[in-house]
Amino acid sequence: MGAAARFLLCRQGVNKGGRGWHWTDVVTWIWLVGGLIIMFGPAVWLAFSSFKTPAALAEFPPSILPYVTSQATVEGYDKPLQLYDAKMPDGSTRVLAEVRRIGLVSQMVDPQAPGEIVRVNMNDRTPVRTLSFATSNYTEPFVHFDFLRYLWNSVFVTVVATLITLVVNSMAAFALSKYEFRGRSAAMLIILATLMVPLSVIMVPLYSIISSLGLFNSLWGVILPTVATPTGVFILRQYMLTIPDELIDAARMDKASEWQIYWRIVLPLTAPALAVLAIFSVVWRWNDFLWPLIVLSRRELYTLQVGLSIYSGELNVQWHFILAMTVVTMIPVVLVFIFLQRFITTGIAGTGLK
């Protein structure tokens, strides 16, 4: 079997005993190809739709690619006229512009020779459509709405929260893996127990704490409660436990301070685990929704997720803008998926944590 056939059969190597297709191969193939369509299809459909004009979005049945109907300005007519492919009685087709429609008959003119009116049955004409990407869907929300602001807020929250998470979690993991002290296992237990405390259980009192700290309507109020992730401490501690203590003892002999041991010896050696945590943290913080929704009530402070949900919940949803901004919101996560997905999948398979 060639490589292509092997891929189509989703099978590695030659069939055992030269068997042909087993029914399980058929099920496998259907499941995988079906999965490919169902998992990617919706996002791809959204991305295609995001380039359509509002008129094209309202069409049913919808087209897959963003088409717009062509118009032409014709001498002697004020408004631009709609262009059609019209079937002539002799069987040929001509591109004509419609002047008006009376009942079933459409009165049309040739854009090149606007003097003569041609009458065509309306069923014999189809609109001329050209592929056109409505890039204004993307530029308008940035210029006229606050989406540039939202994008900046999201980037700020994601980057700052991730940096603080890395520092704070790695420090705690260092203390919990490389020092003997009373209450160490209690501290570890408390950290792991907080895995049990989801936001939905503590959001009311957390809100009051944030308010009394003066962090309501502040991006810091979004960032701070999220940075001490138990998952992060856990991943980093497990990794640091594998670093030999001899390295640290040797550094102490050389009069290195504890702080230097932390950031010049332990941190560089923990880089792979830090990278995994950084990827996780970026995805978590970029995707956060409920907490920012509670803390941020002023429009100029919204993150992309909050802004999107507010705009899409309005009575007159401007779908052409919403779709485009959804694509923008998806971009970082899609980049992570393309380039860093294997670190996440191995991270989850290894620890069972998300």
Add this chain to the structure above:
Amino acid sequence: MSTASSPSRLGALLMTPVHFVMRLVDAPLRGLQKATGIGGMAAFFLAPNMLIFGIFVLLPLVINFVYSMTGGTAFFLSERQFVGADQYARLFTCGSYLDPMSCQEDAFWTAVGNTFWFVILQVALMIVTALITALILNRDLAARSFWRAVFFFPVLLSPVVVGLIWKWILQRQGLLNFILYEFGGTEPYTWLTDRNWTFAATIGVSIWAHMGFYALILLAGLQAIPKDLYEAAEMDGTRPARVFWRITLPLLAPNLLVVVVLALIRAVQIFDEVYVLTGGGPGTSTLYLTQYIYETGFASVLRNPGLAAAASILMGVVLVVLTLFQLGIGRKQENKGKR
């Protein structure tokens, strides 16, 4: 130190600005070390994380109980009056315990009922799909990591994006109506105004978004099953169905149980994607517990943080029971391994 592999390089890049700051703080920290000794430094390293934990997780956890025993609309505890167990009593005041609509807080019981059916159906369907996906990914596939990634893709998407993707597909002029029209000639339907379809949609969408995560864990479990068992079964000419029921399923059972509990814990808290997709509607047909807490505590005009706190504590009890159950499974597995 070797930093040749790509994750290390990425890590190094991310750490660059941090390294600069860390060089600056070394001198004062040497002073601290001299004053407190190495043990003091351990406390210093642990402090920031524990401080943040204490303020933003443990403290709220404790004052949540106080909240649930106070009344009024104020958020600051000092401005709230003590009402004892009134909030809980209000949640449980019902004309008839068989009819949620007869309760004083009918919205709460509607949310509880909706969440209950959502959890049962979503977890059952999702685990079955995840198991089938894991079994298929565990086969002798060409480009397995590609296929694994395919099913994992939606897991990374934000719930808001997931909600909007599907809201767009279920629109009147959306993809679903388009497909039904092309292949079945059916007239377009407004799915998100129909109570039953909306409920089904929240289940389907949340399965779509999270299934890949559970498939991944189950796949890791399948790959840990010793290959020689399968080889022995093949030598004996055992039928594939029998291999599945007698080898795969019993050996996967511990993983499966953990995955089920994890999925239950997550499903009870469902909020984000549903909030964007349906907003809890039409009516209250997709109003789930977290949204009830959110709206009672923050969003509605007659907000009642105390009532929201009481409801969140009841939800927390369910989650703690589930988590203890999960820990119990883990303990049992460890004991089995020792014997």
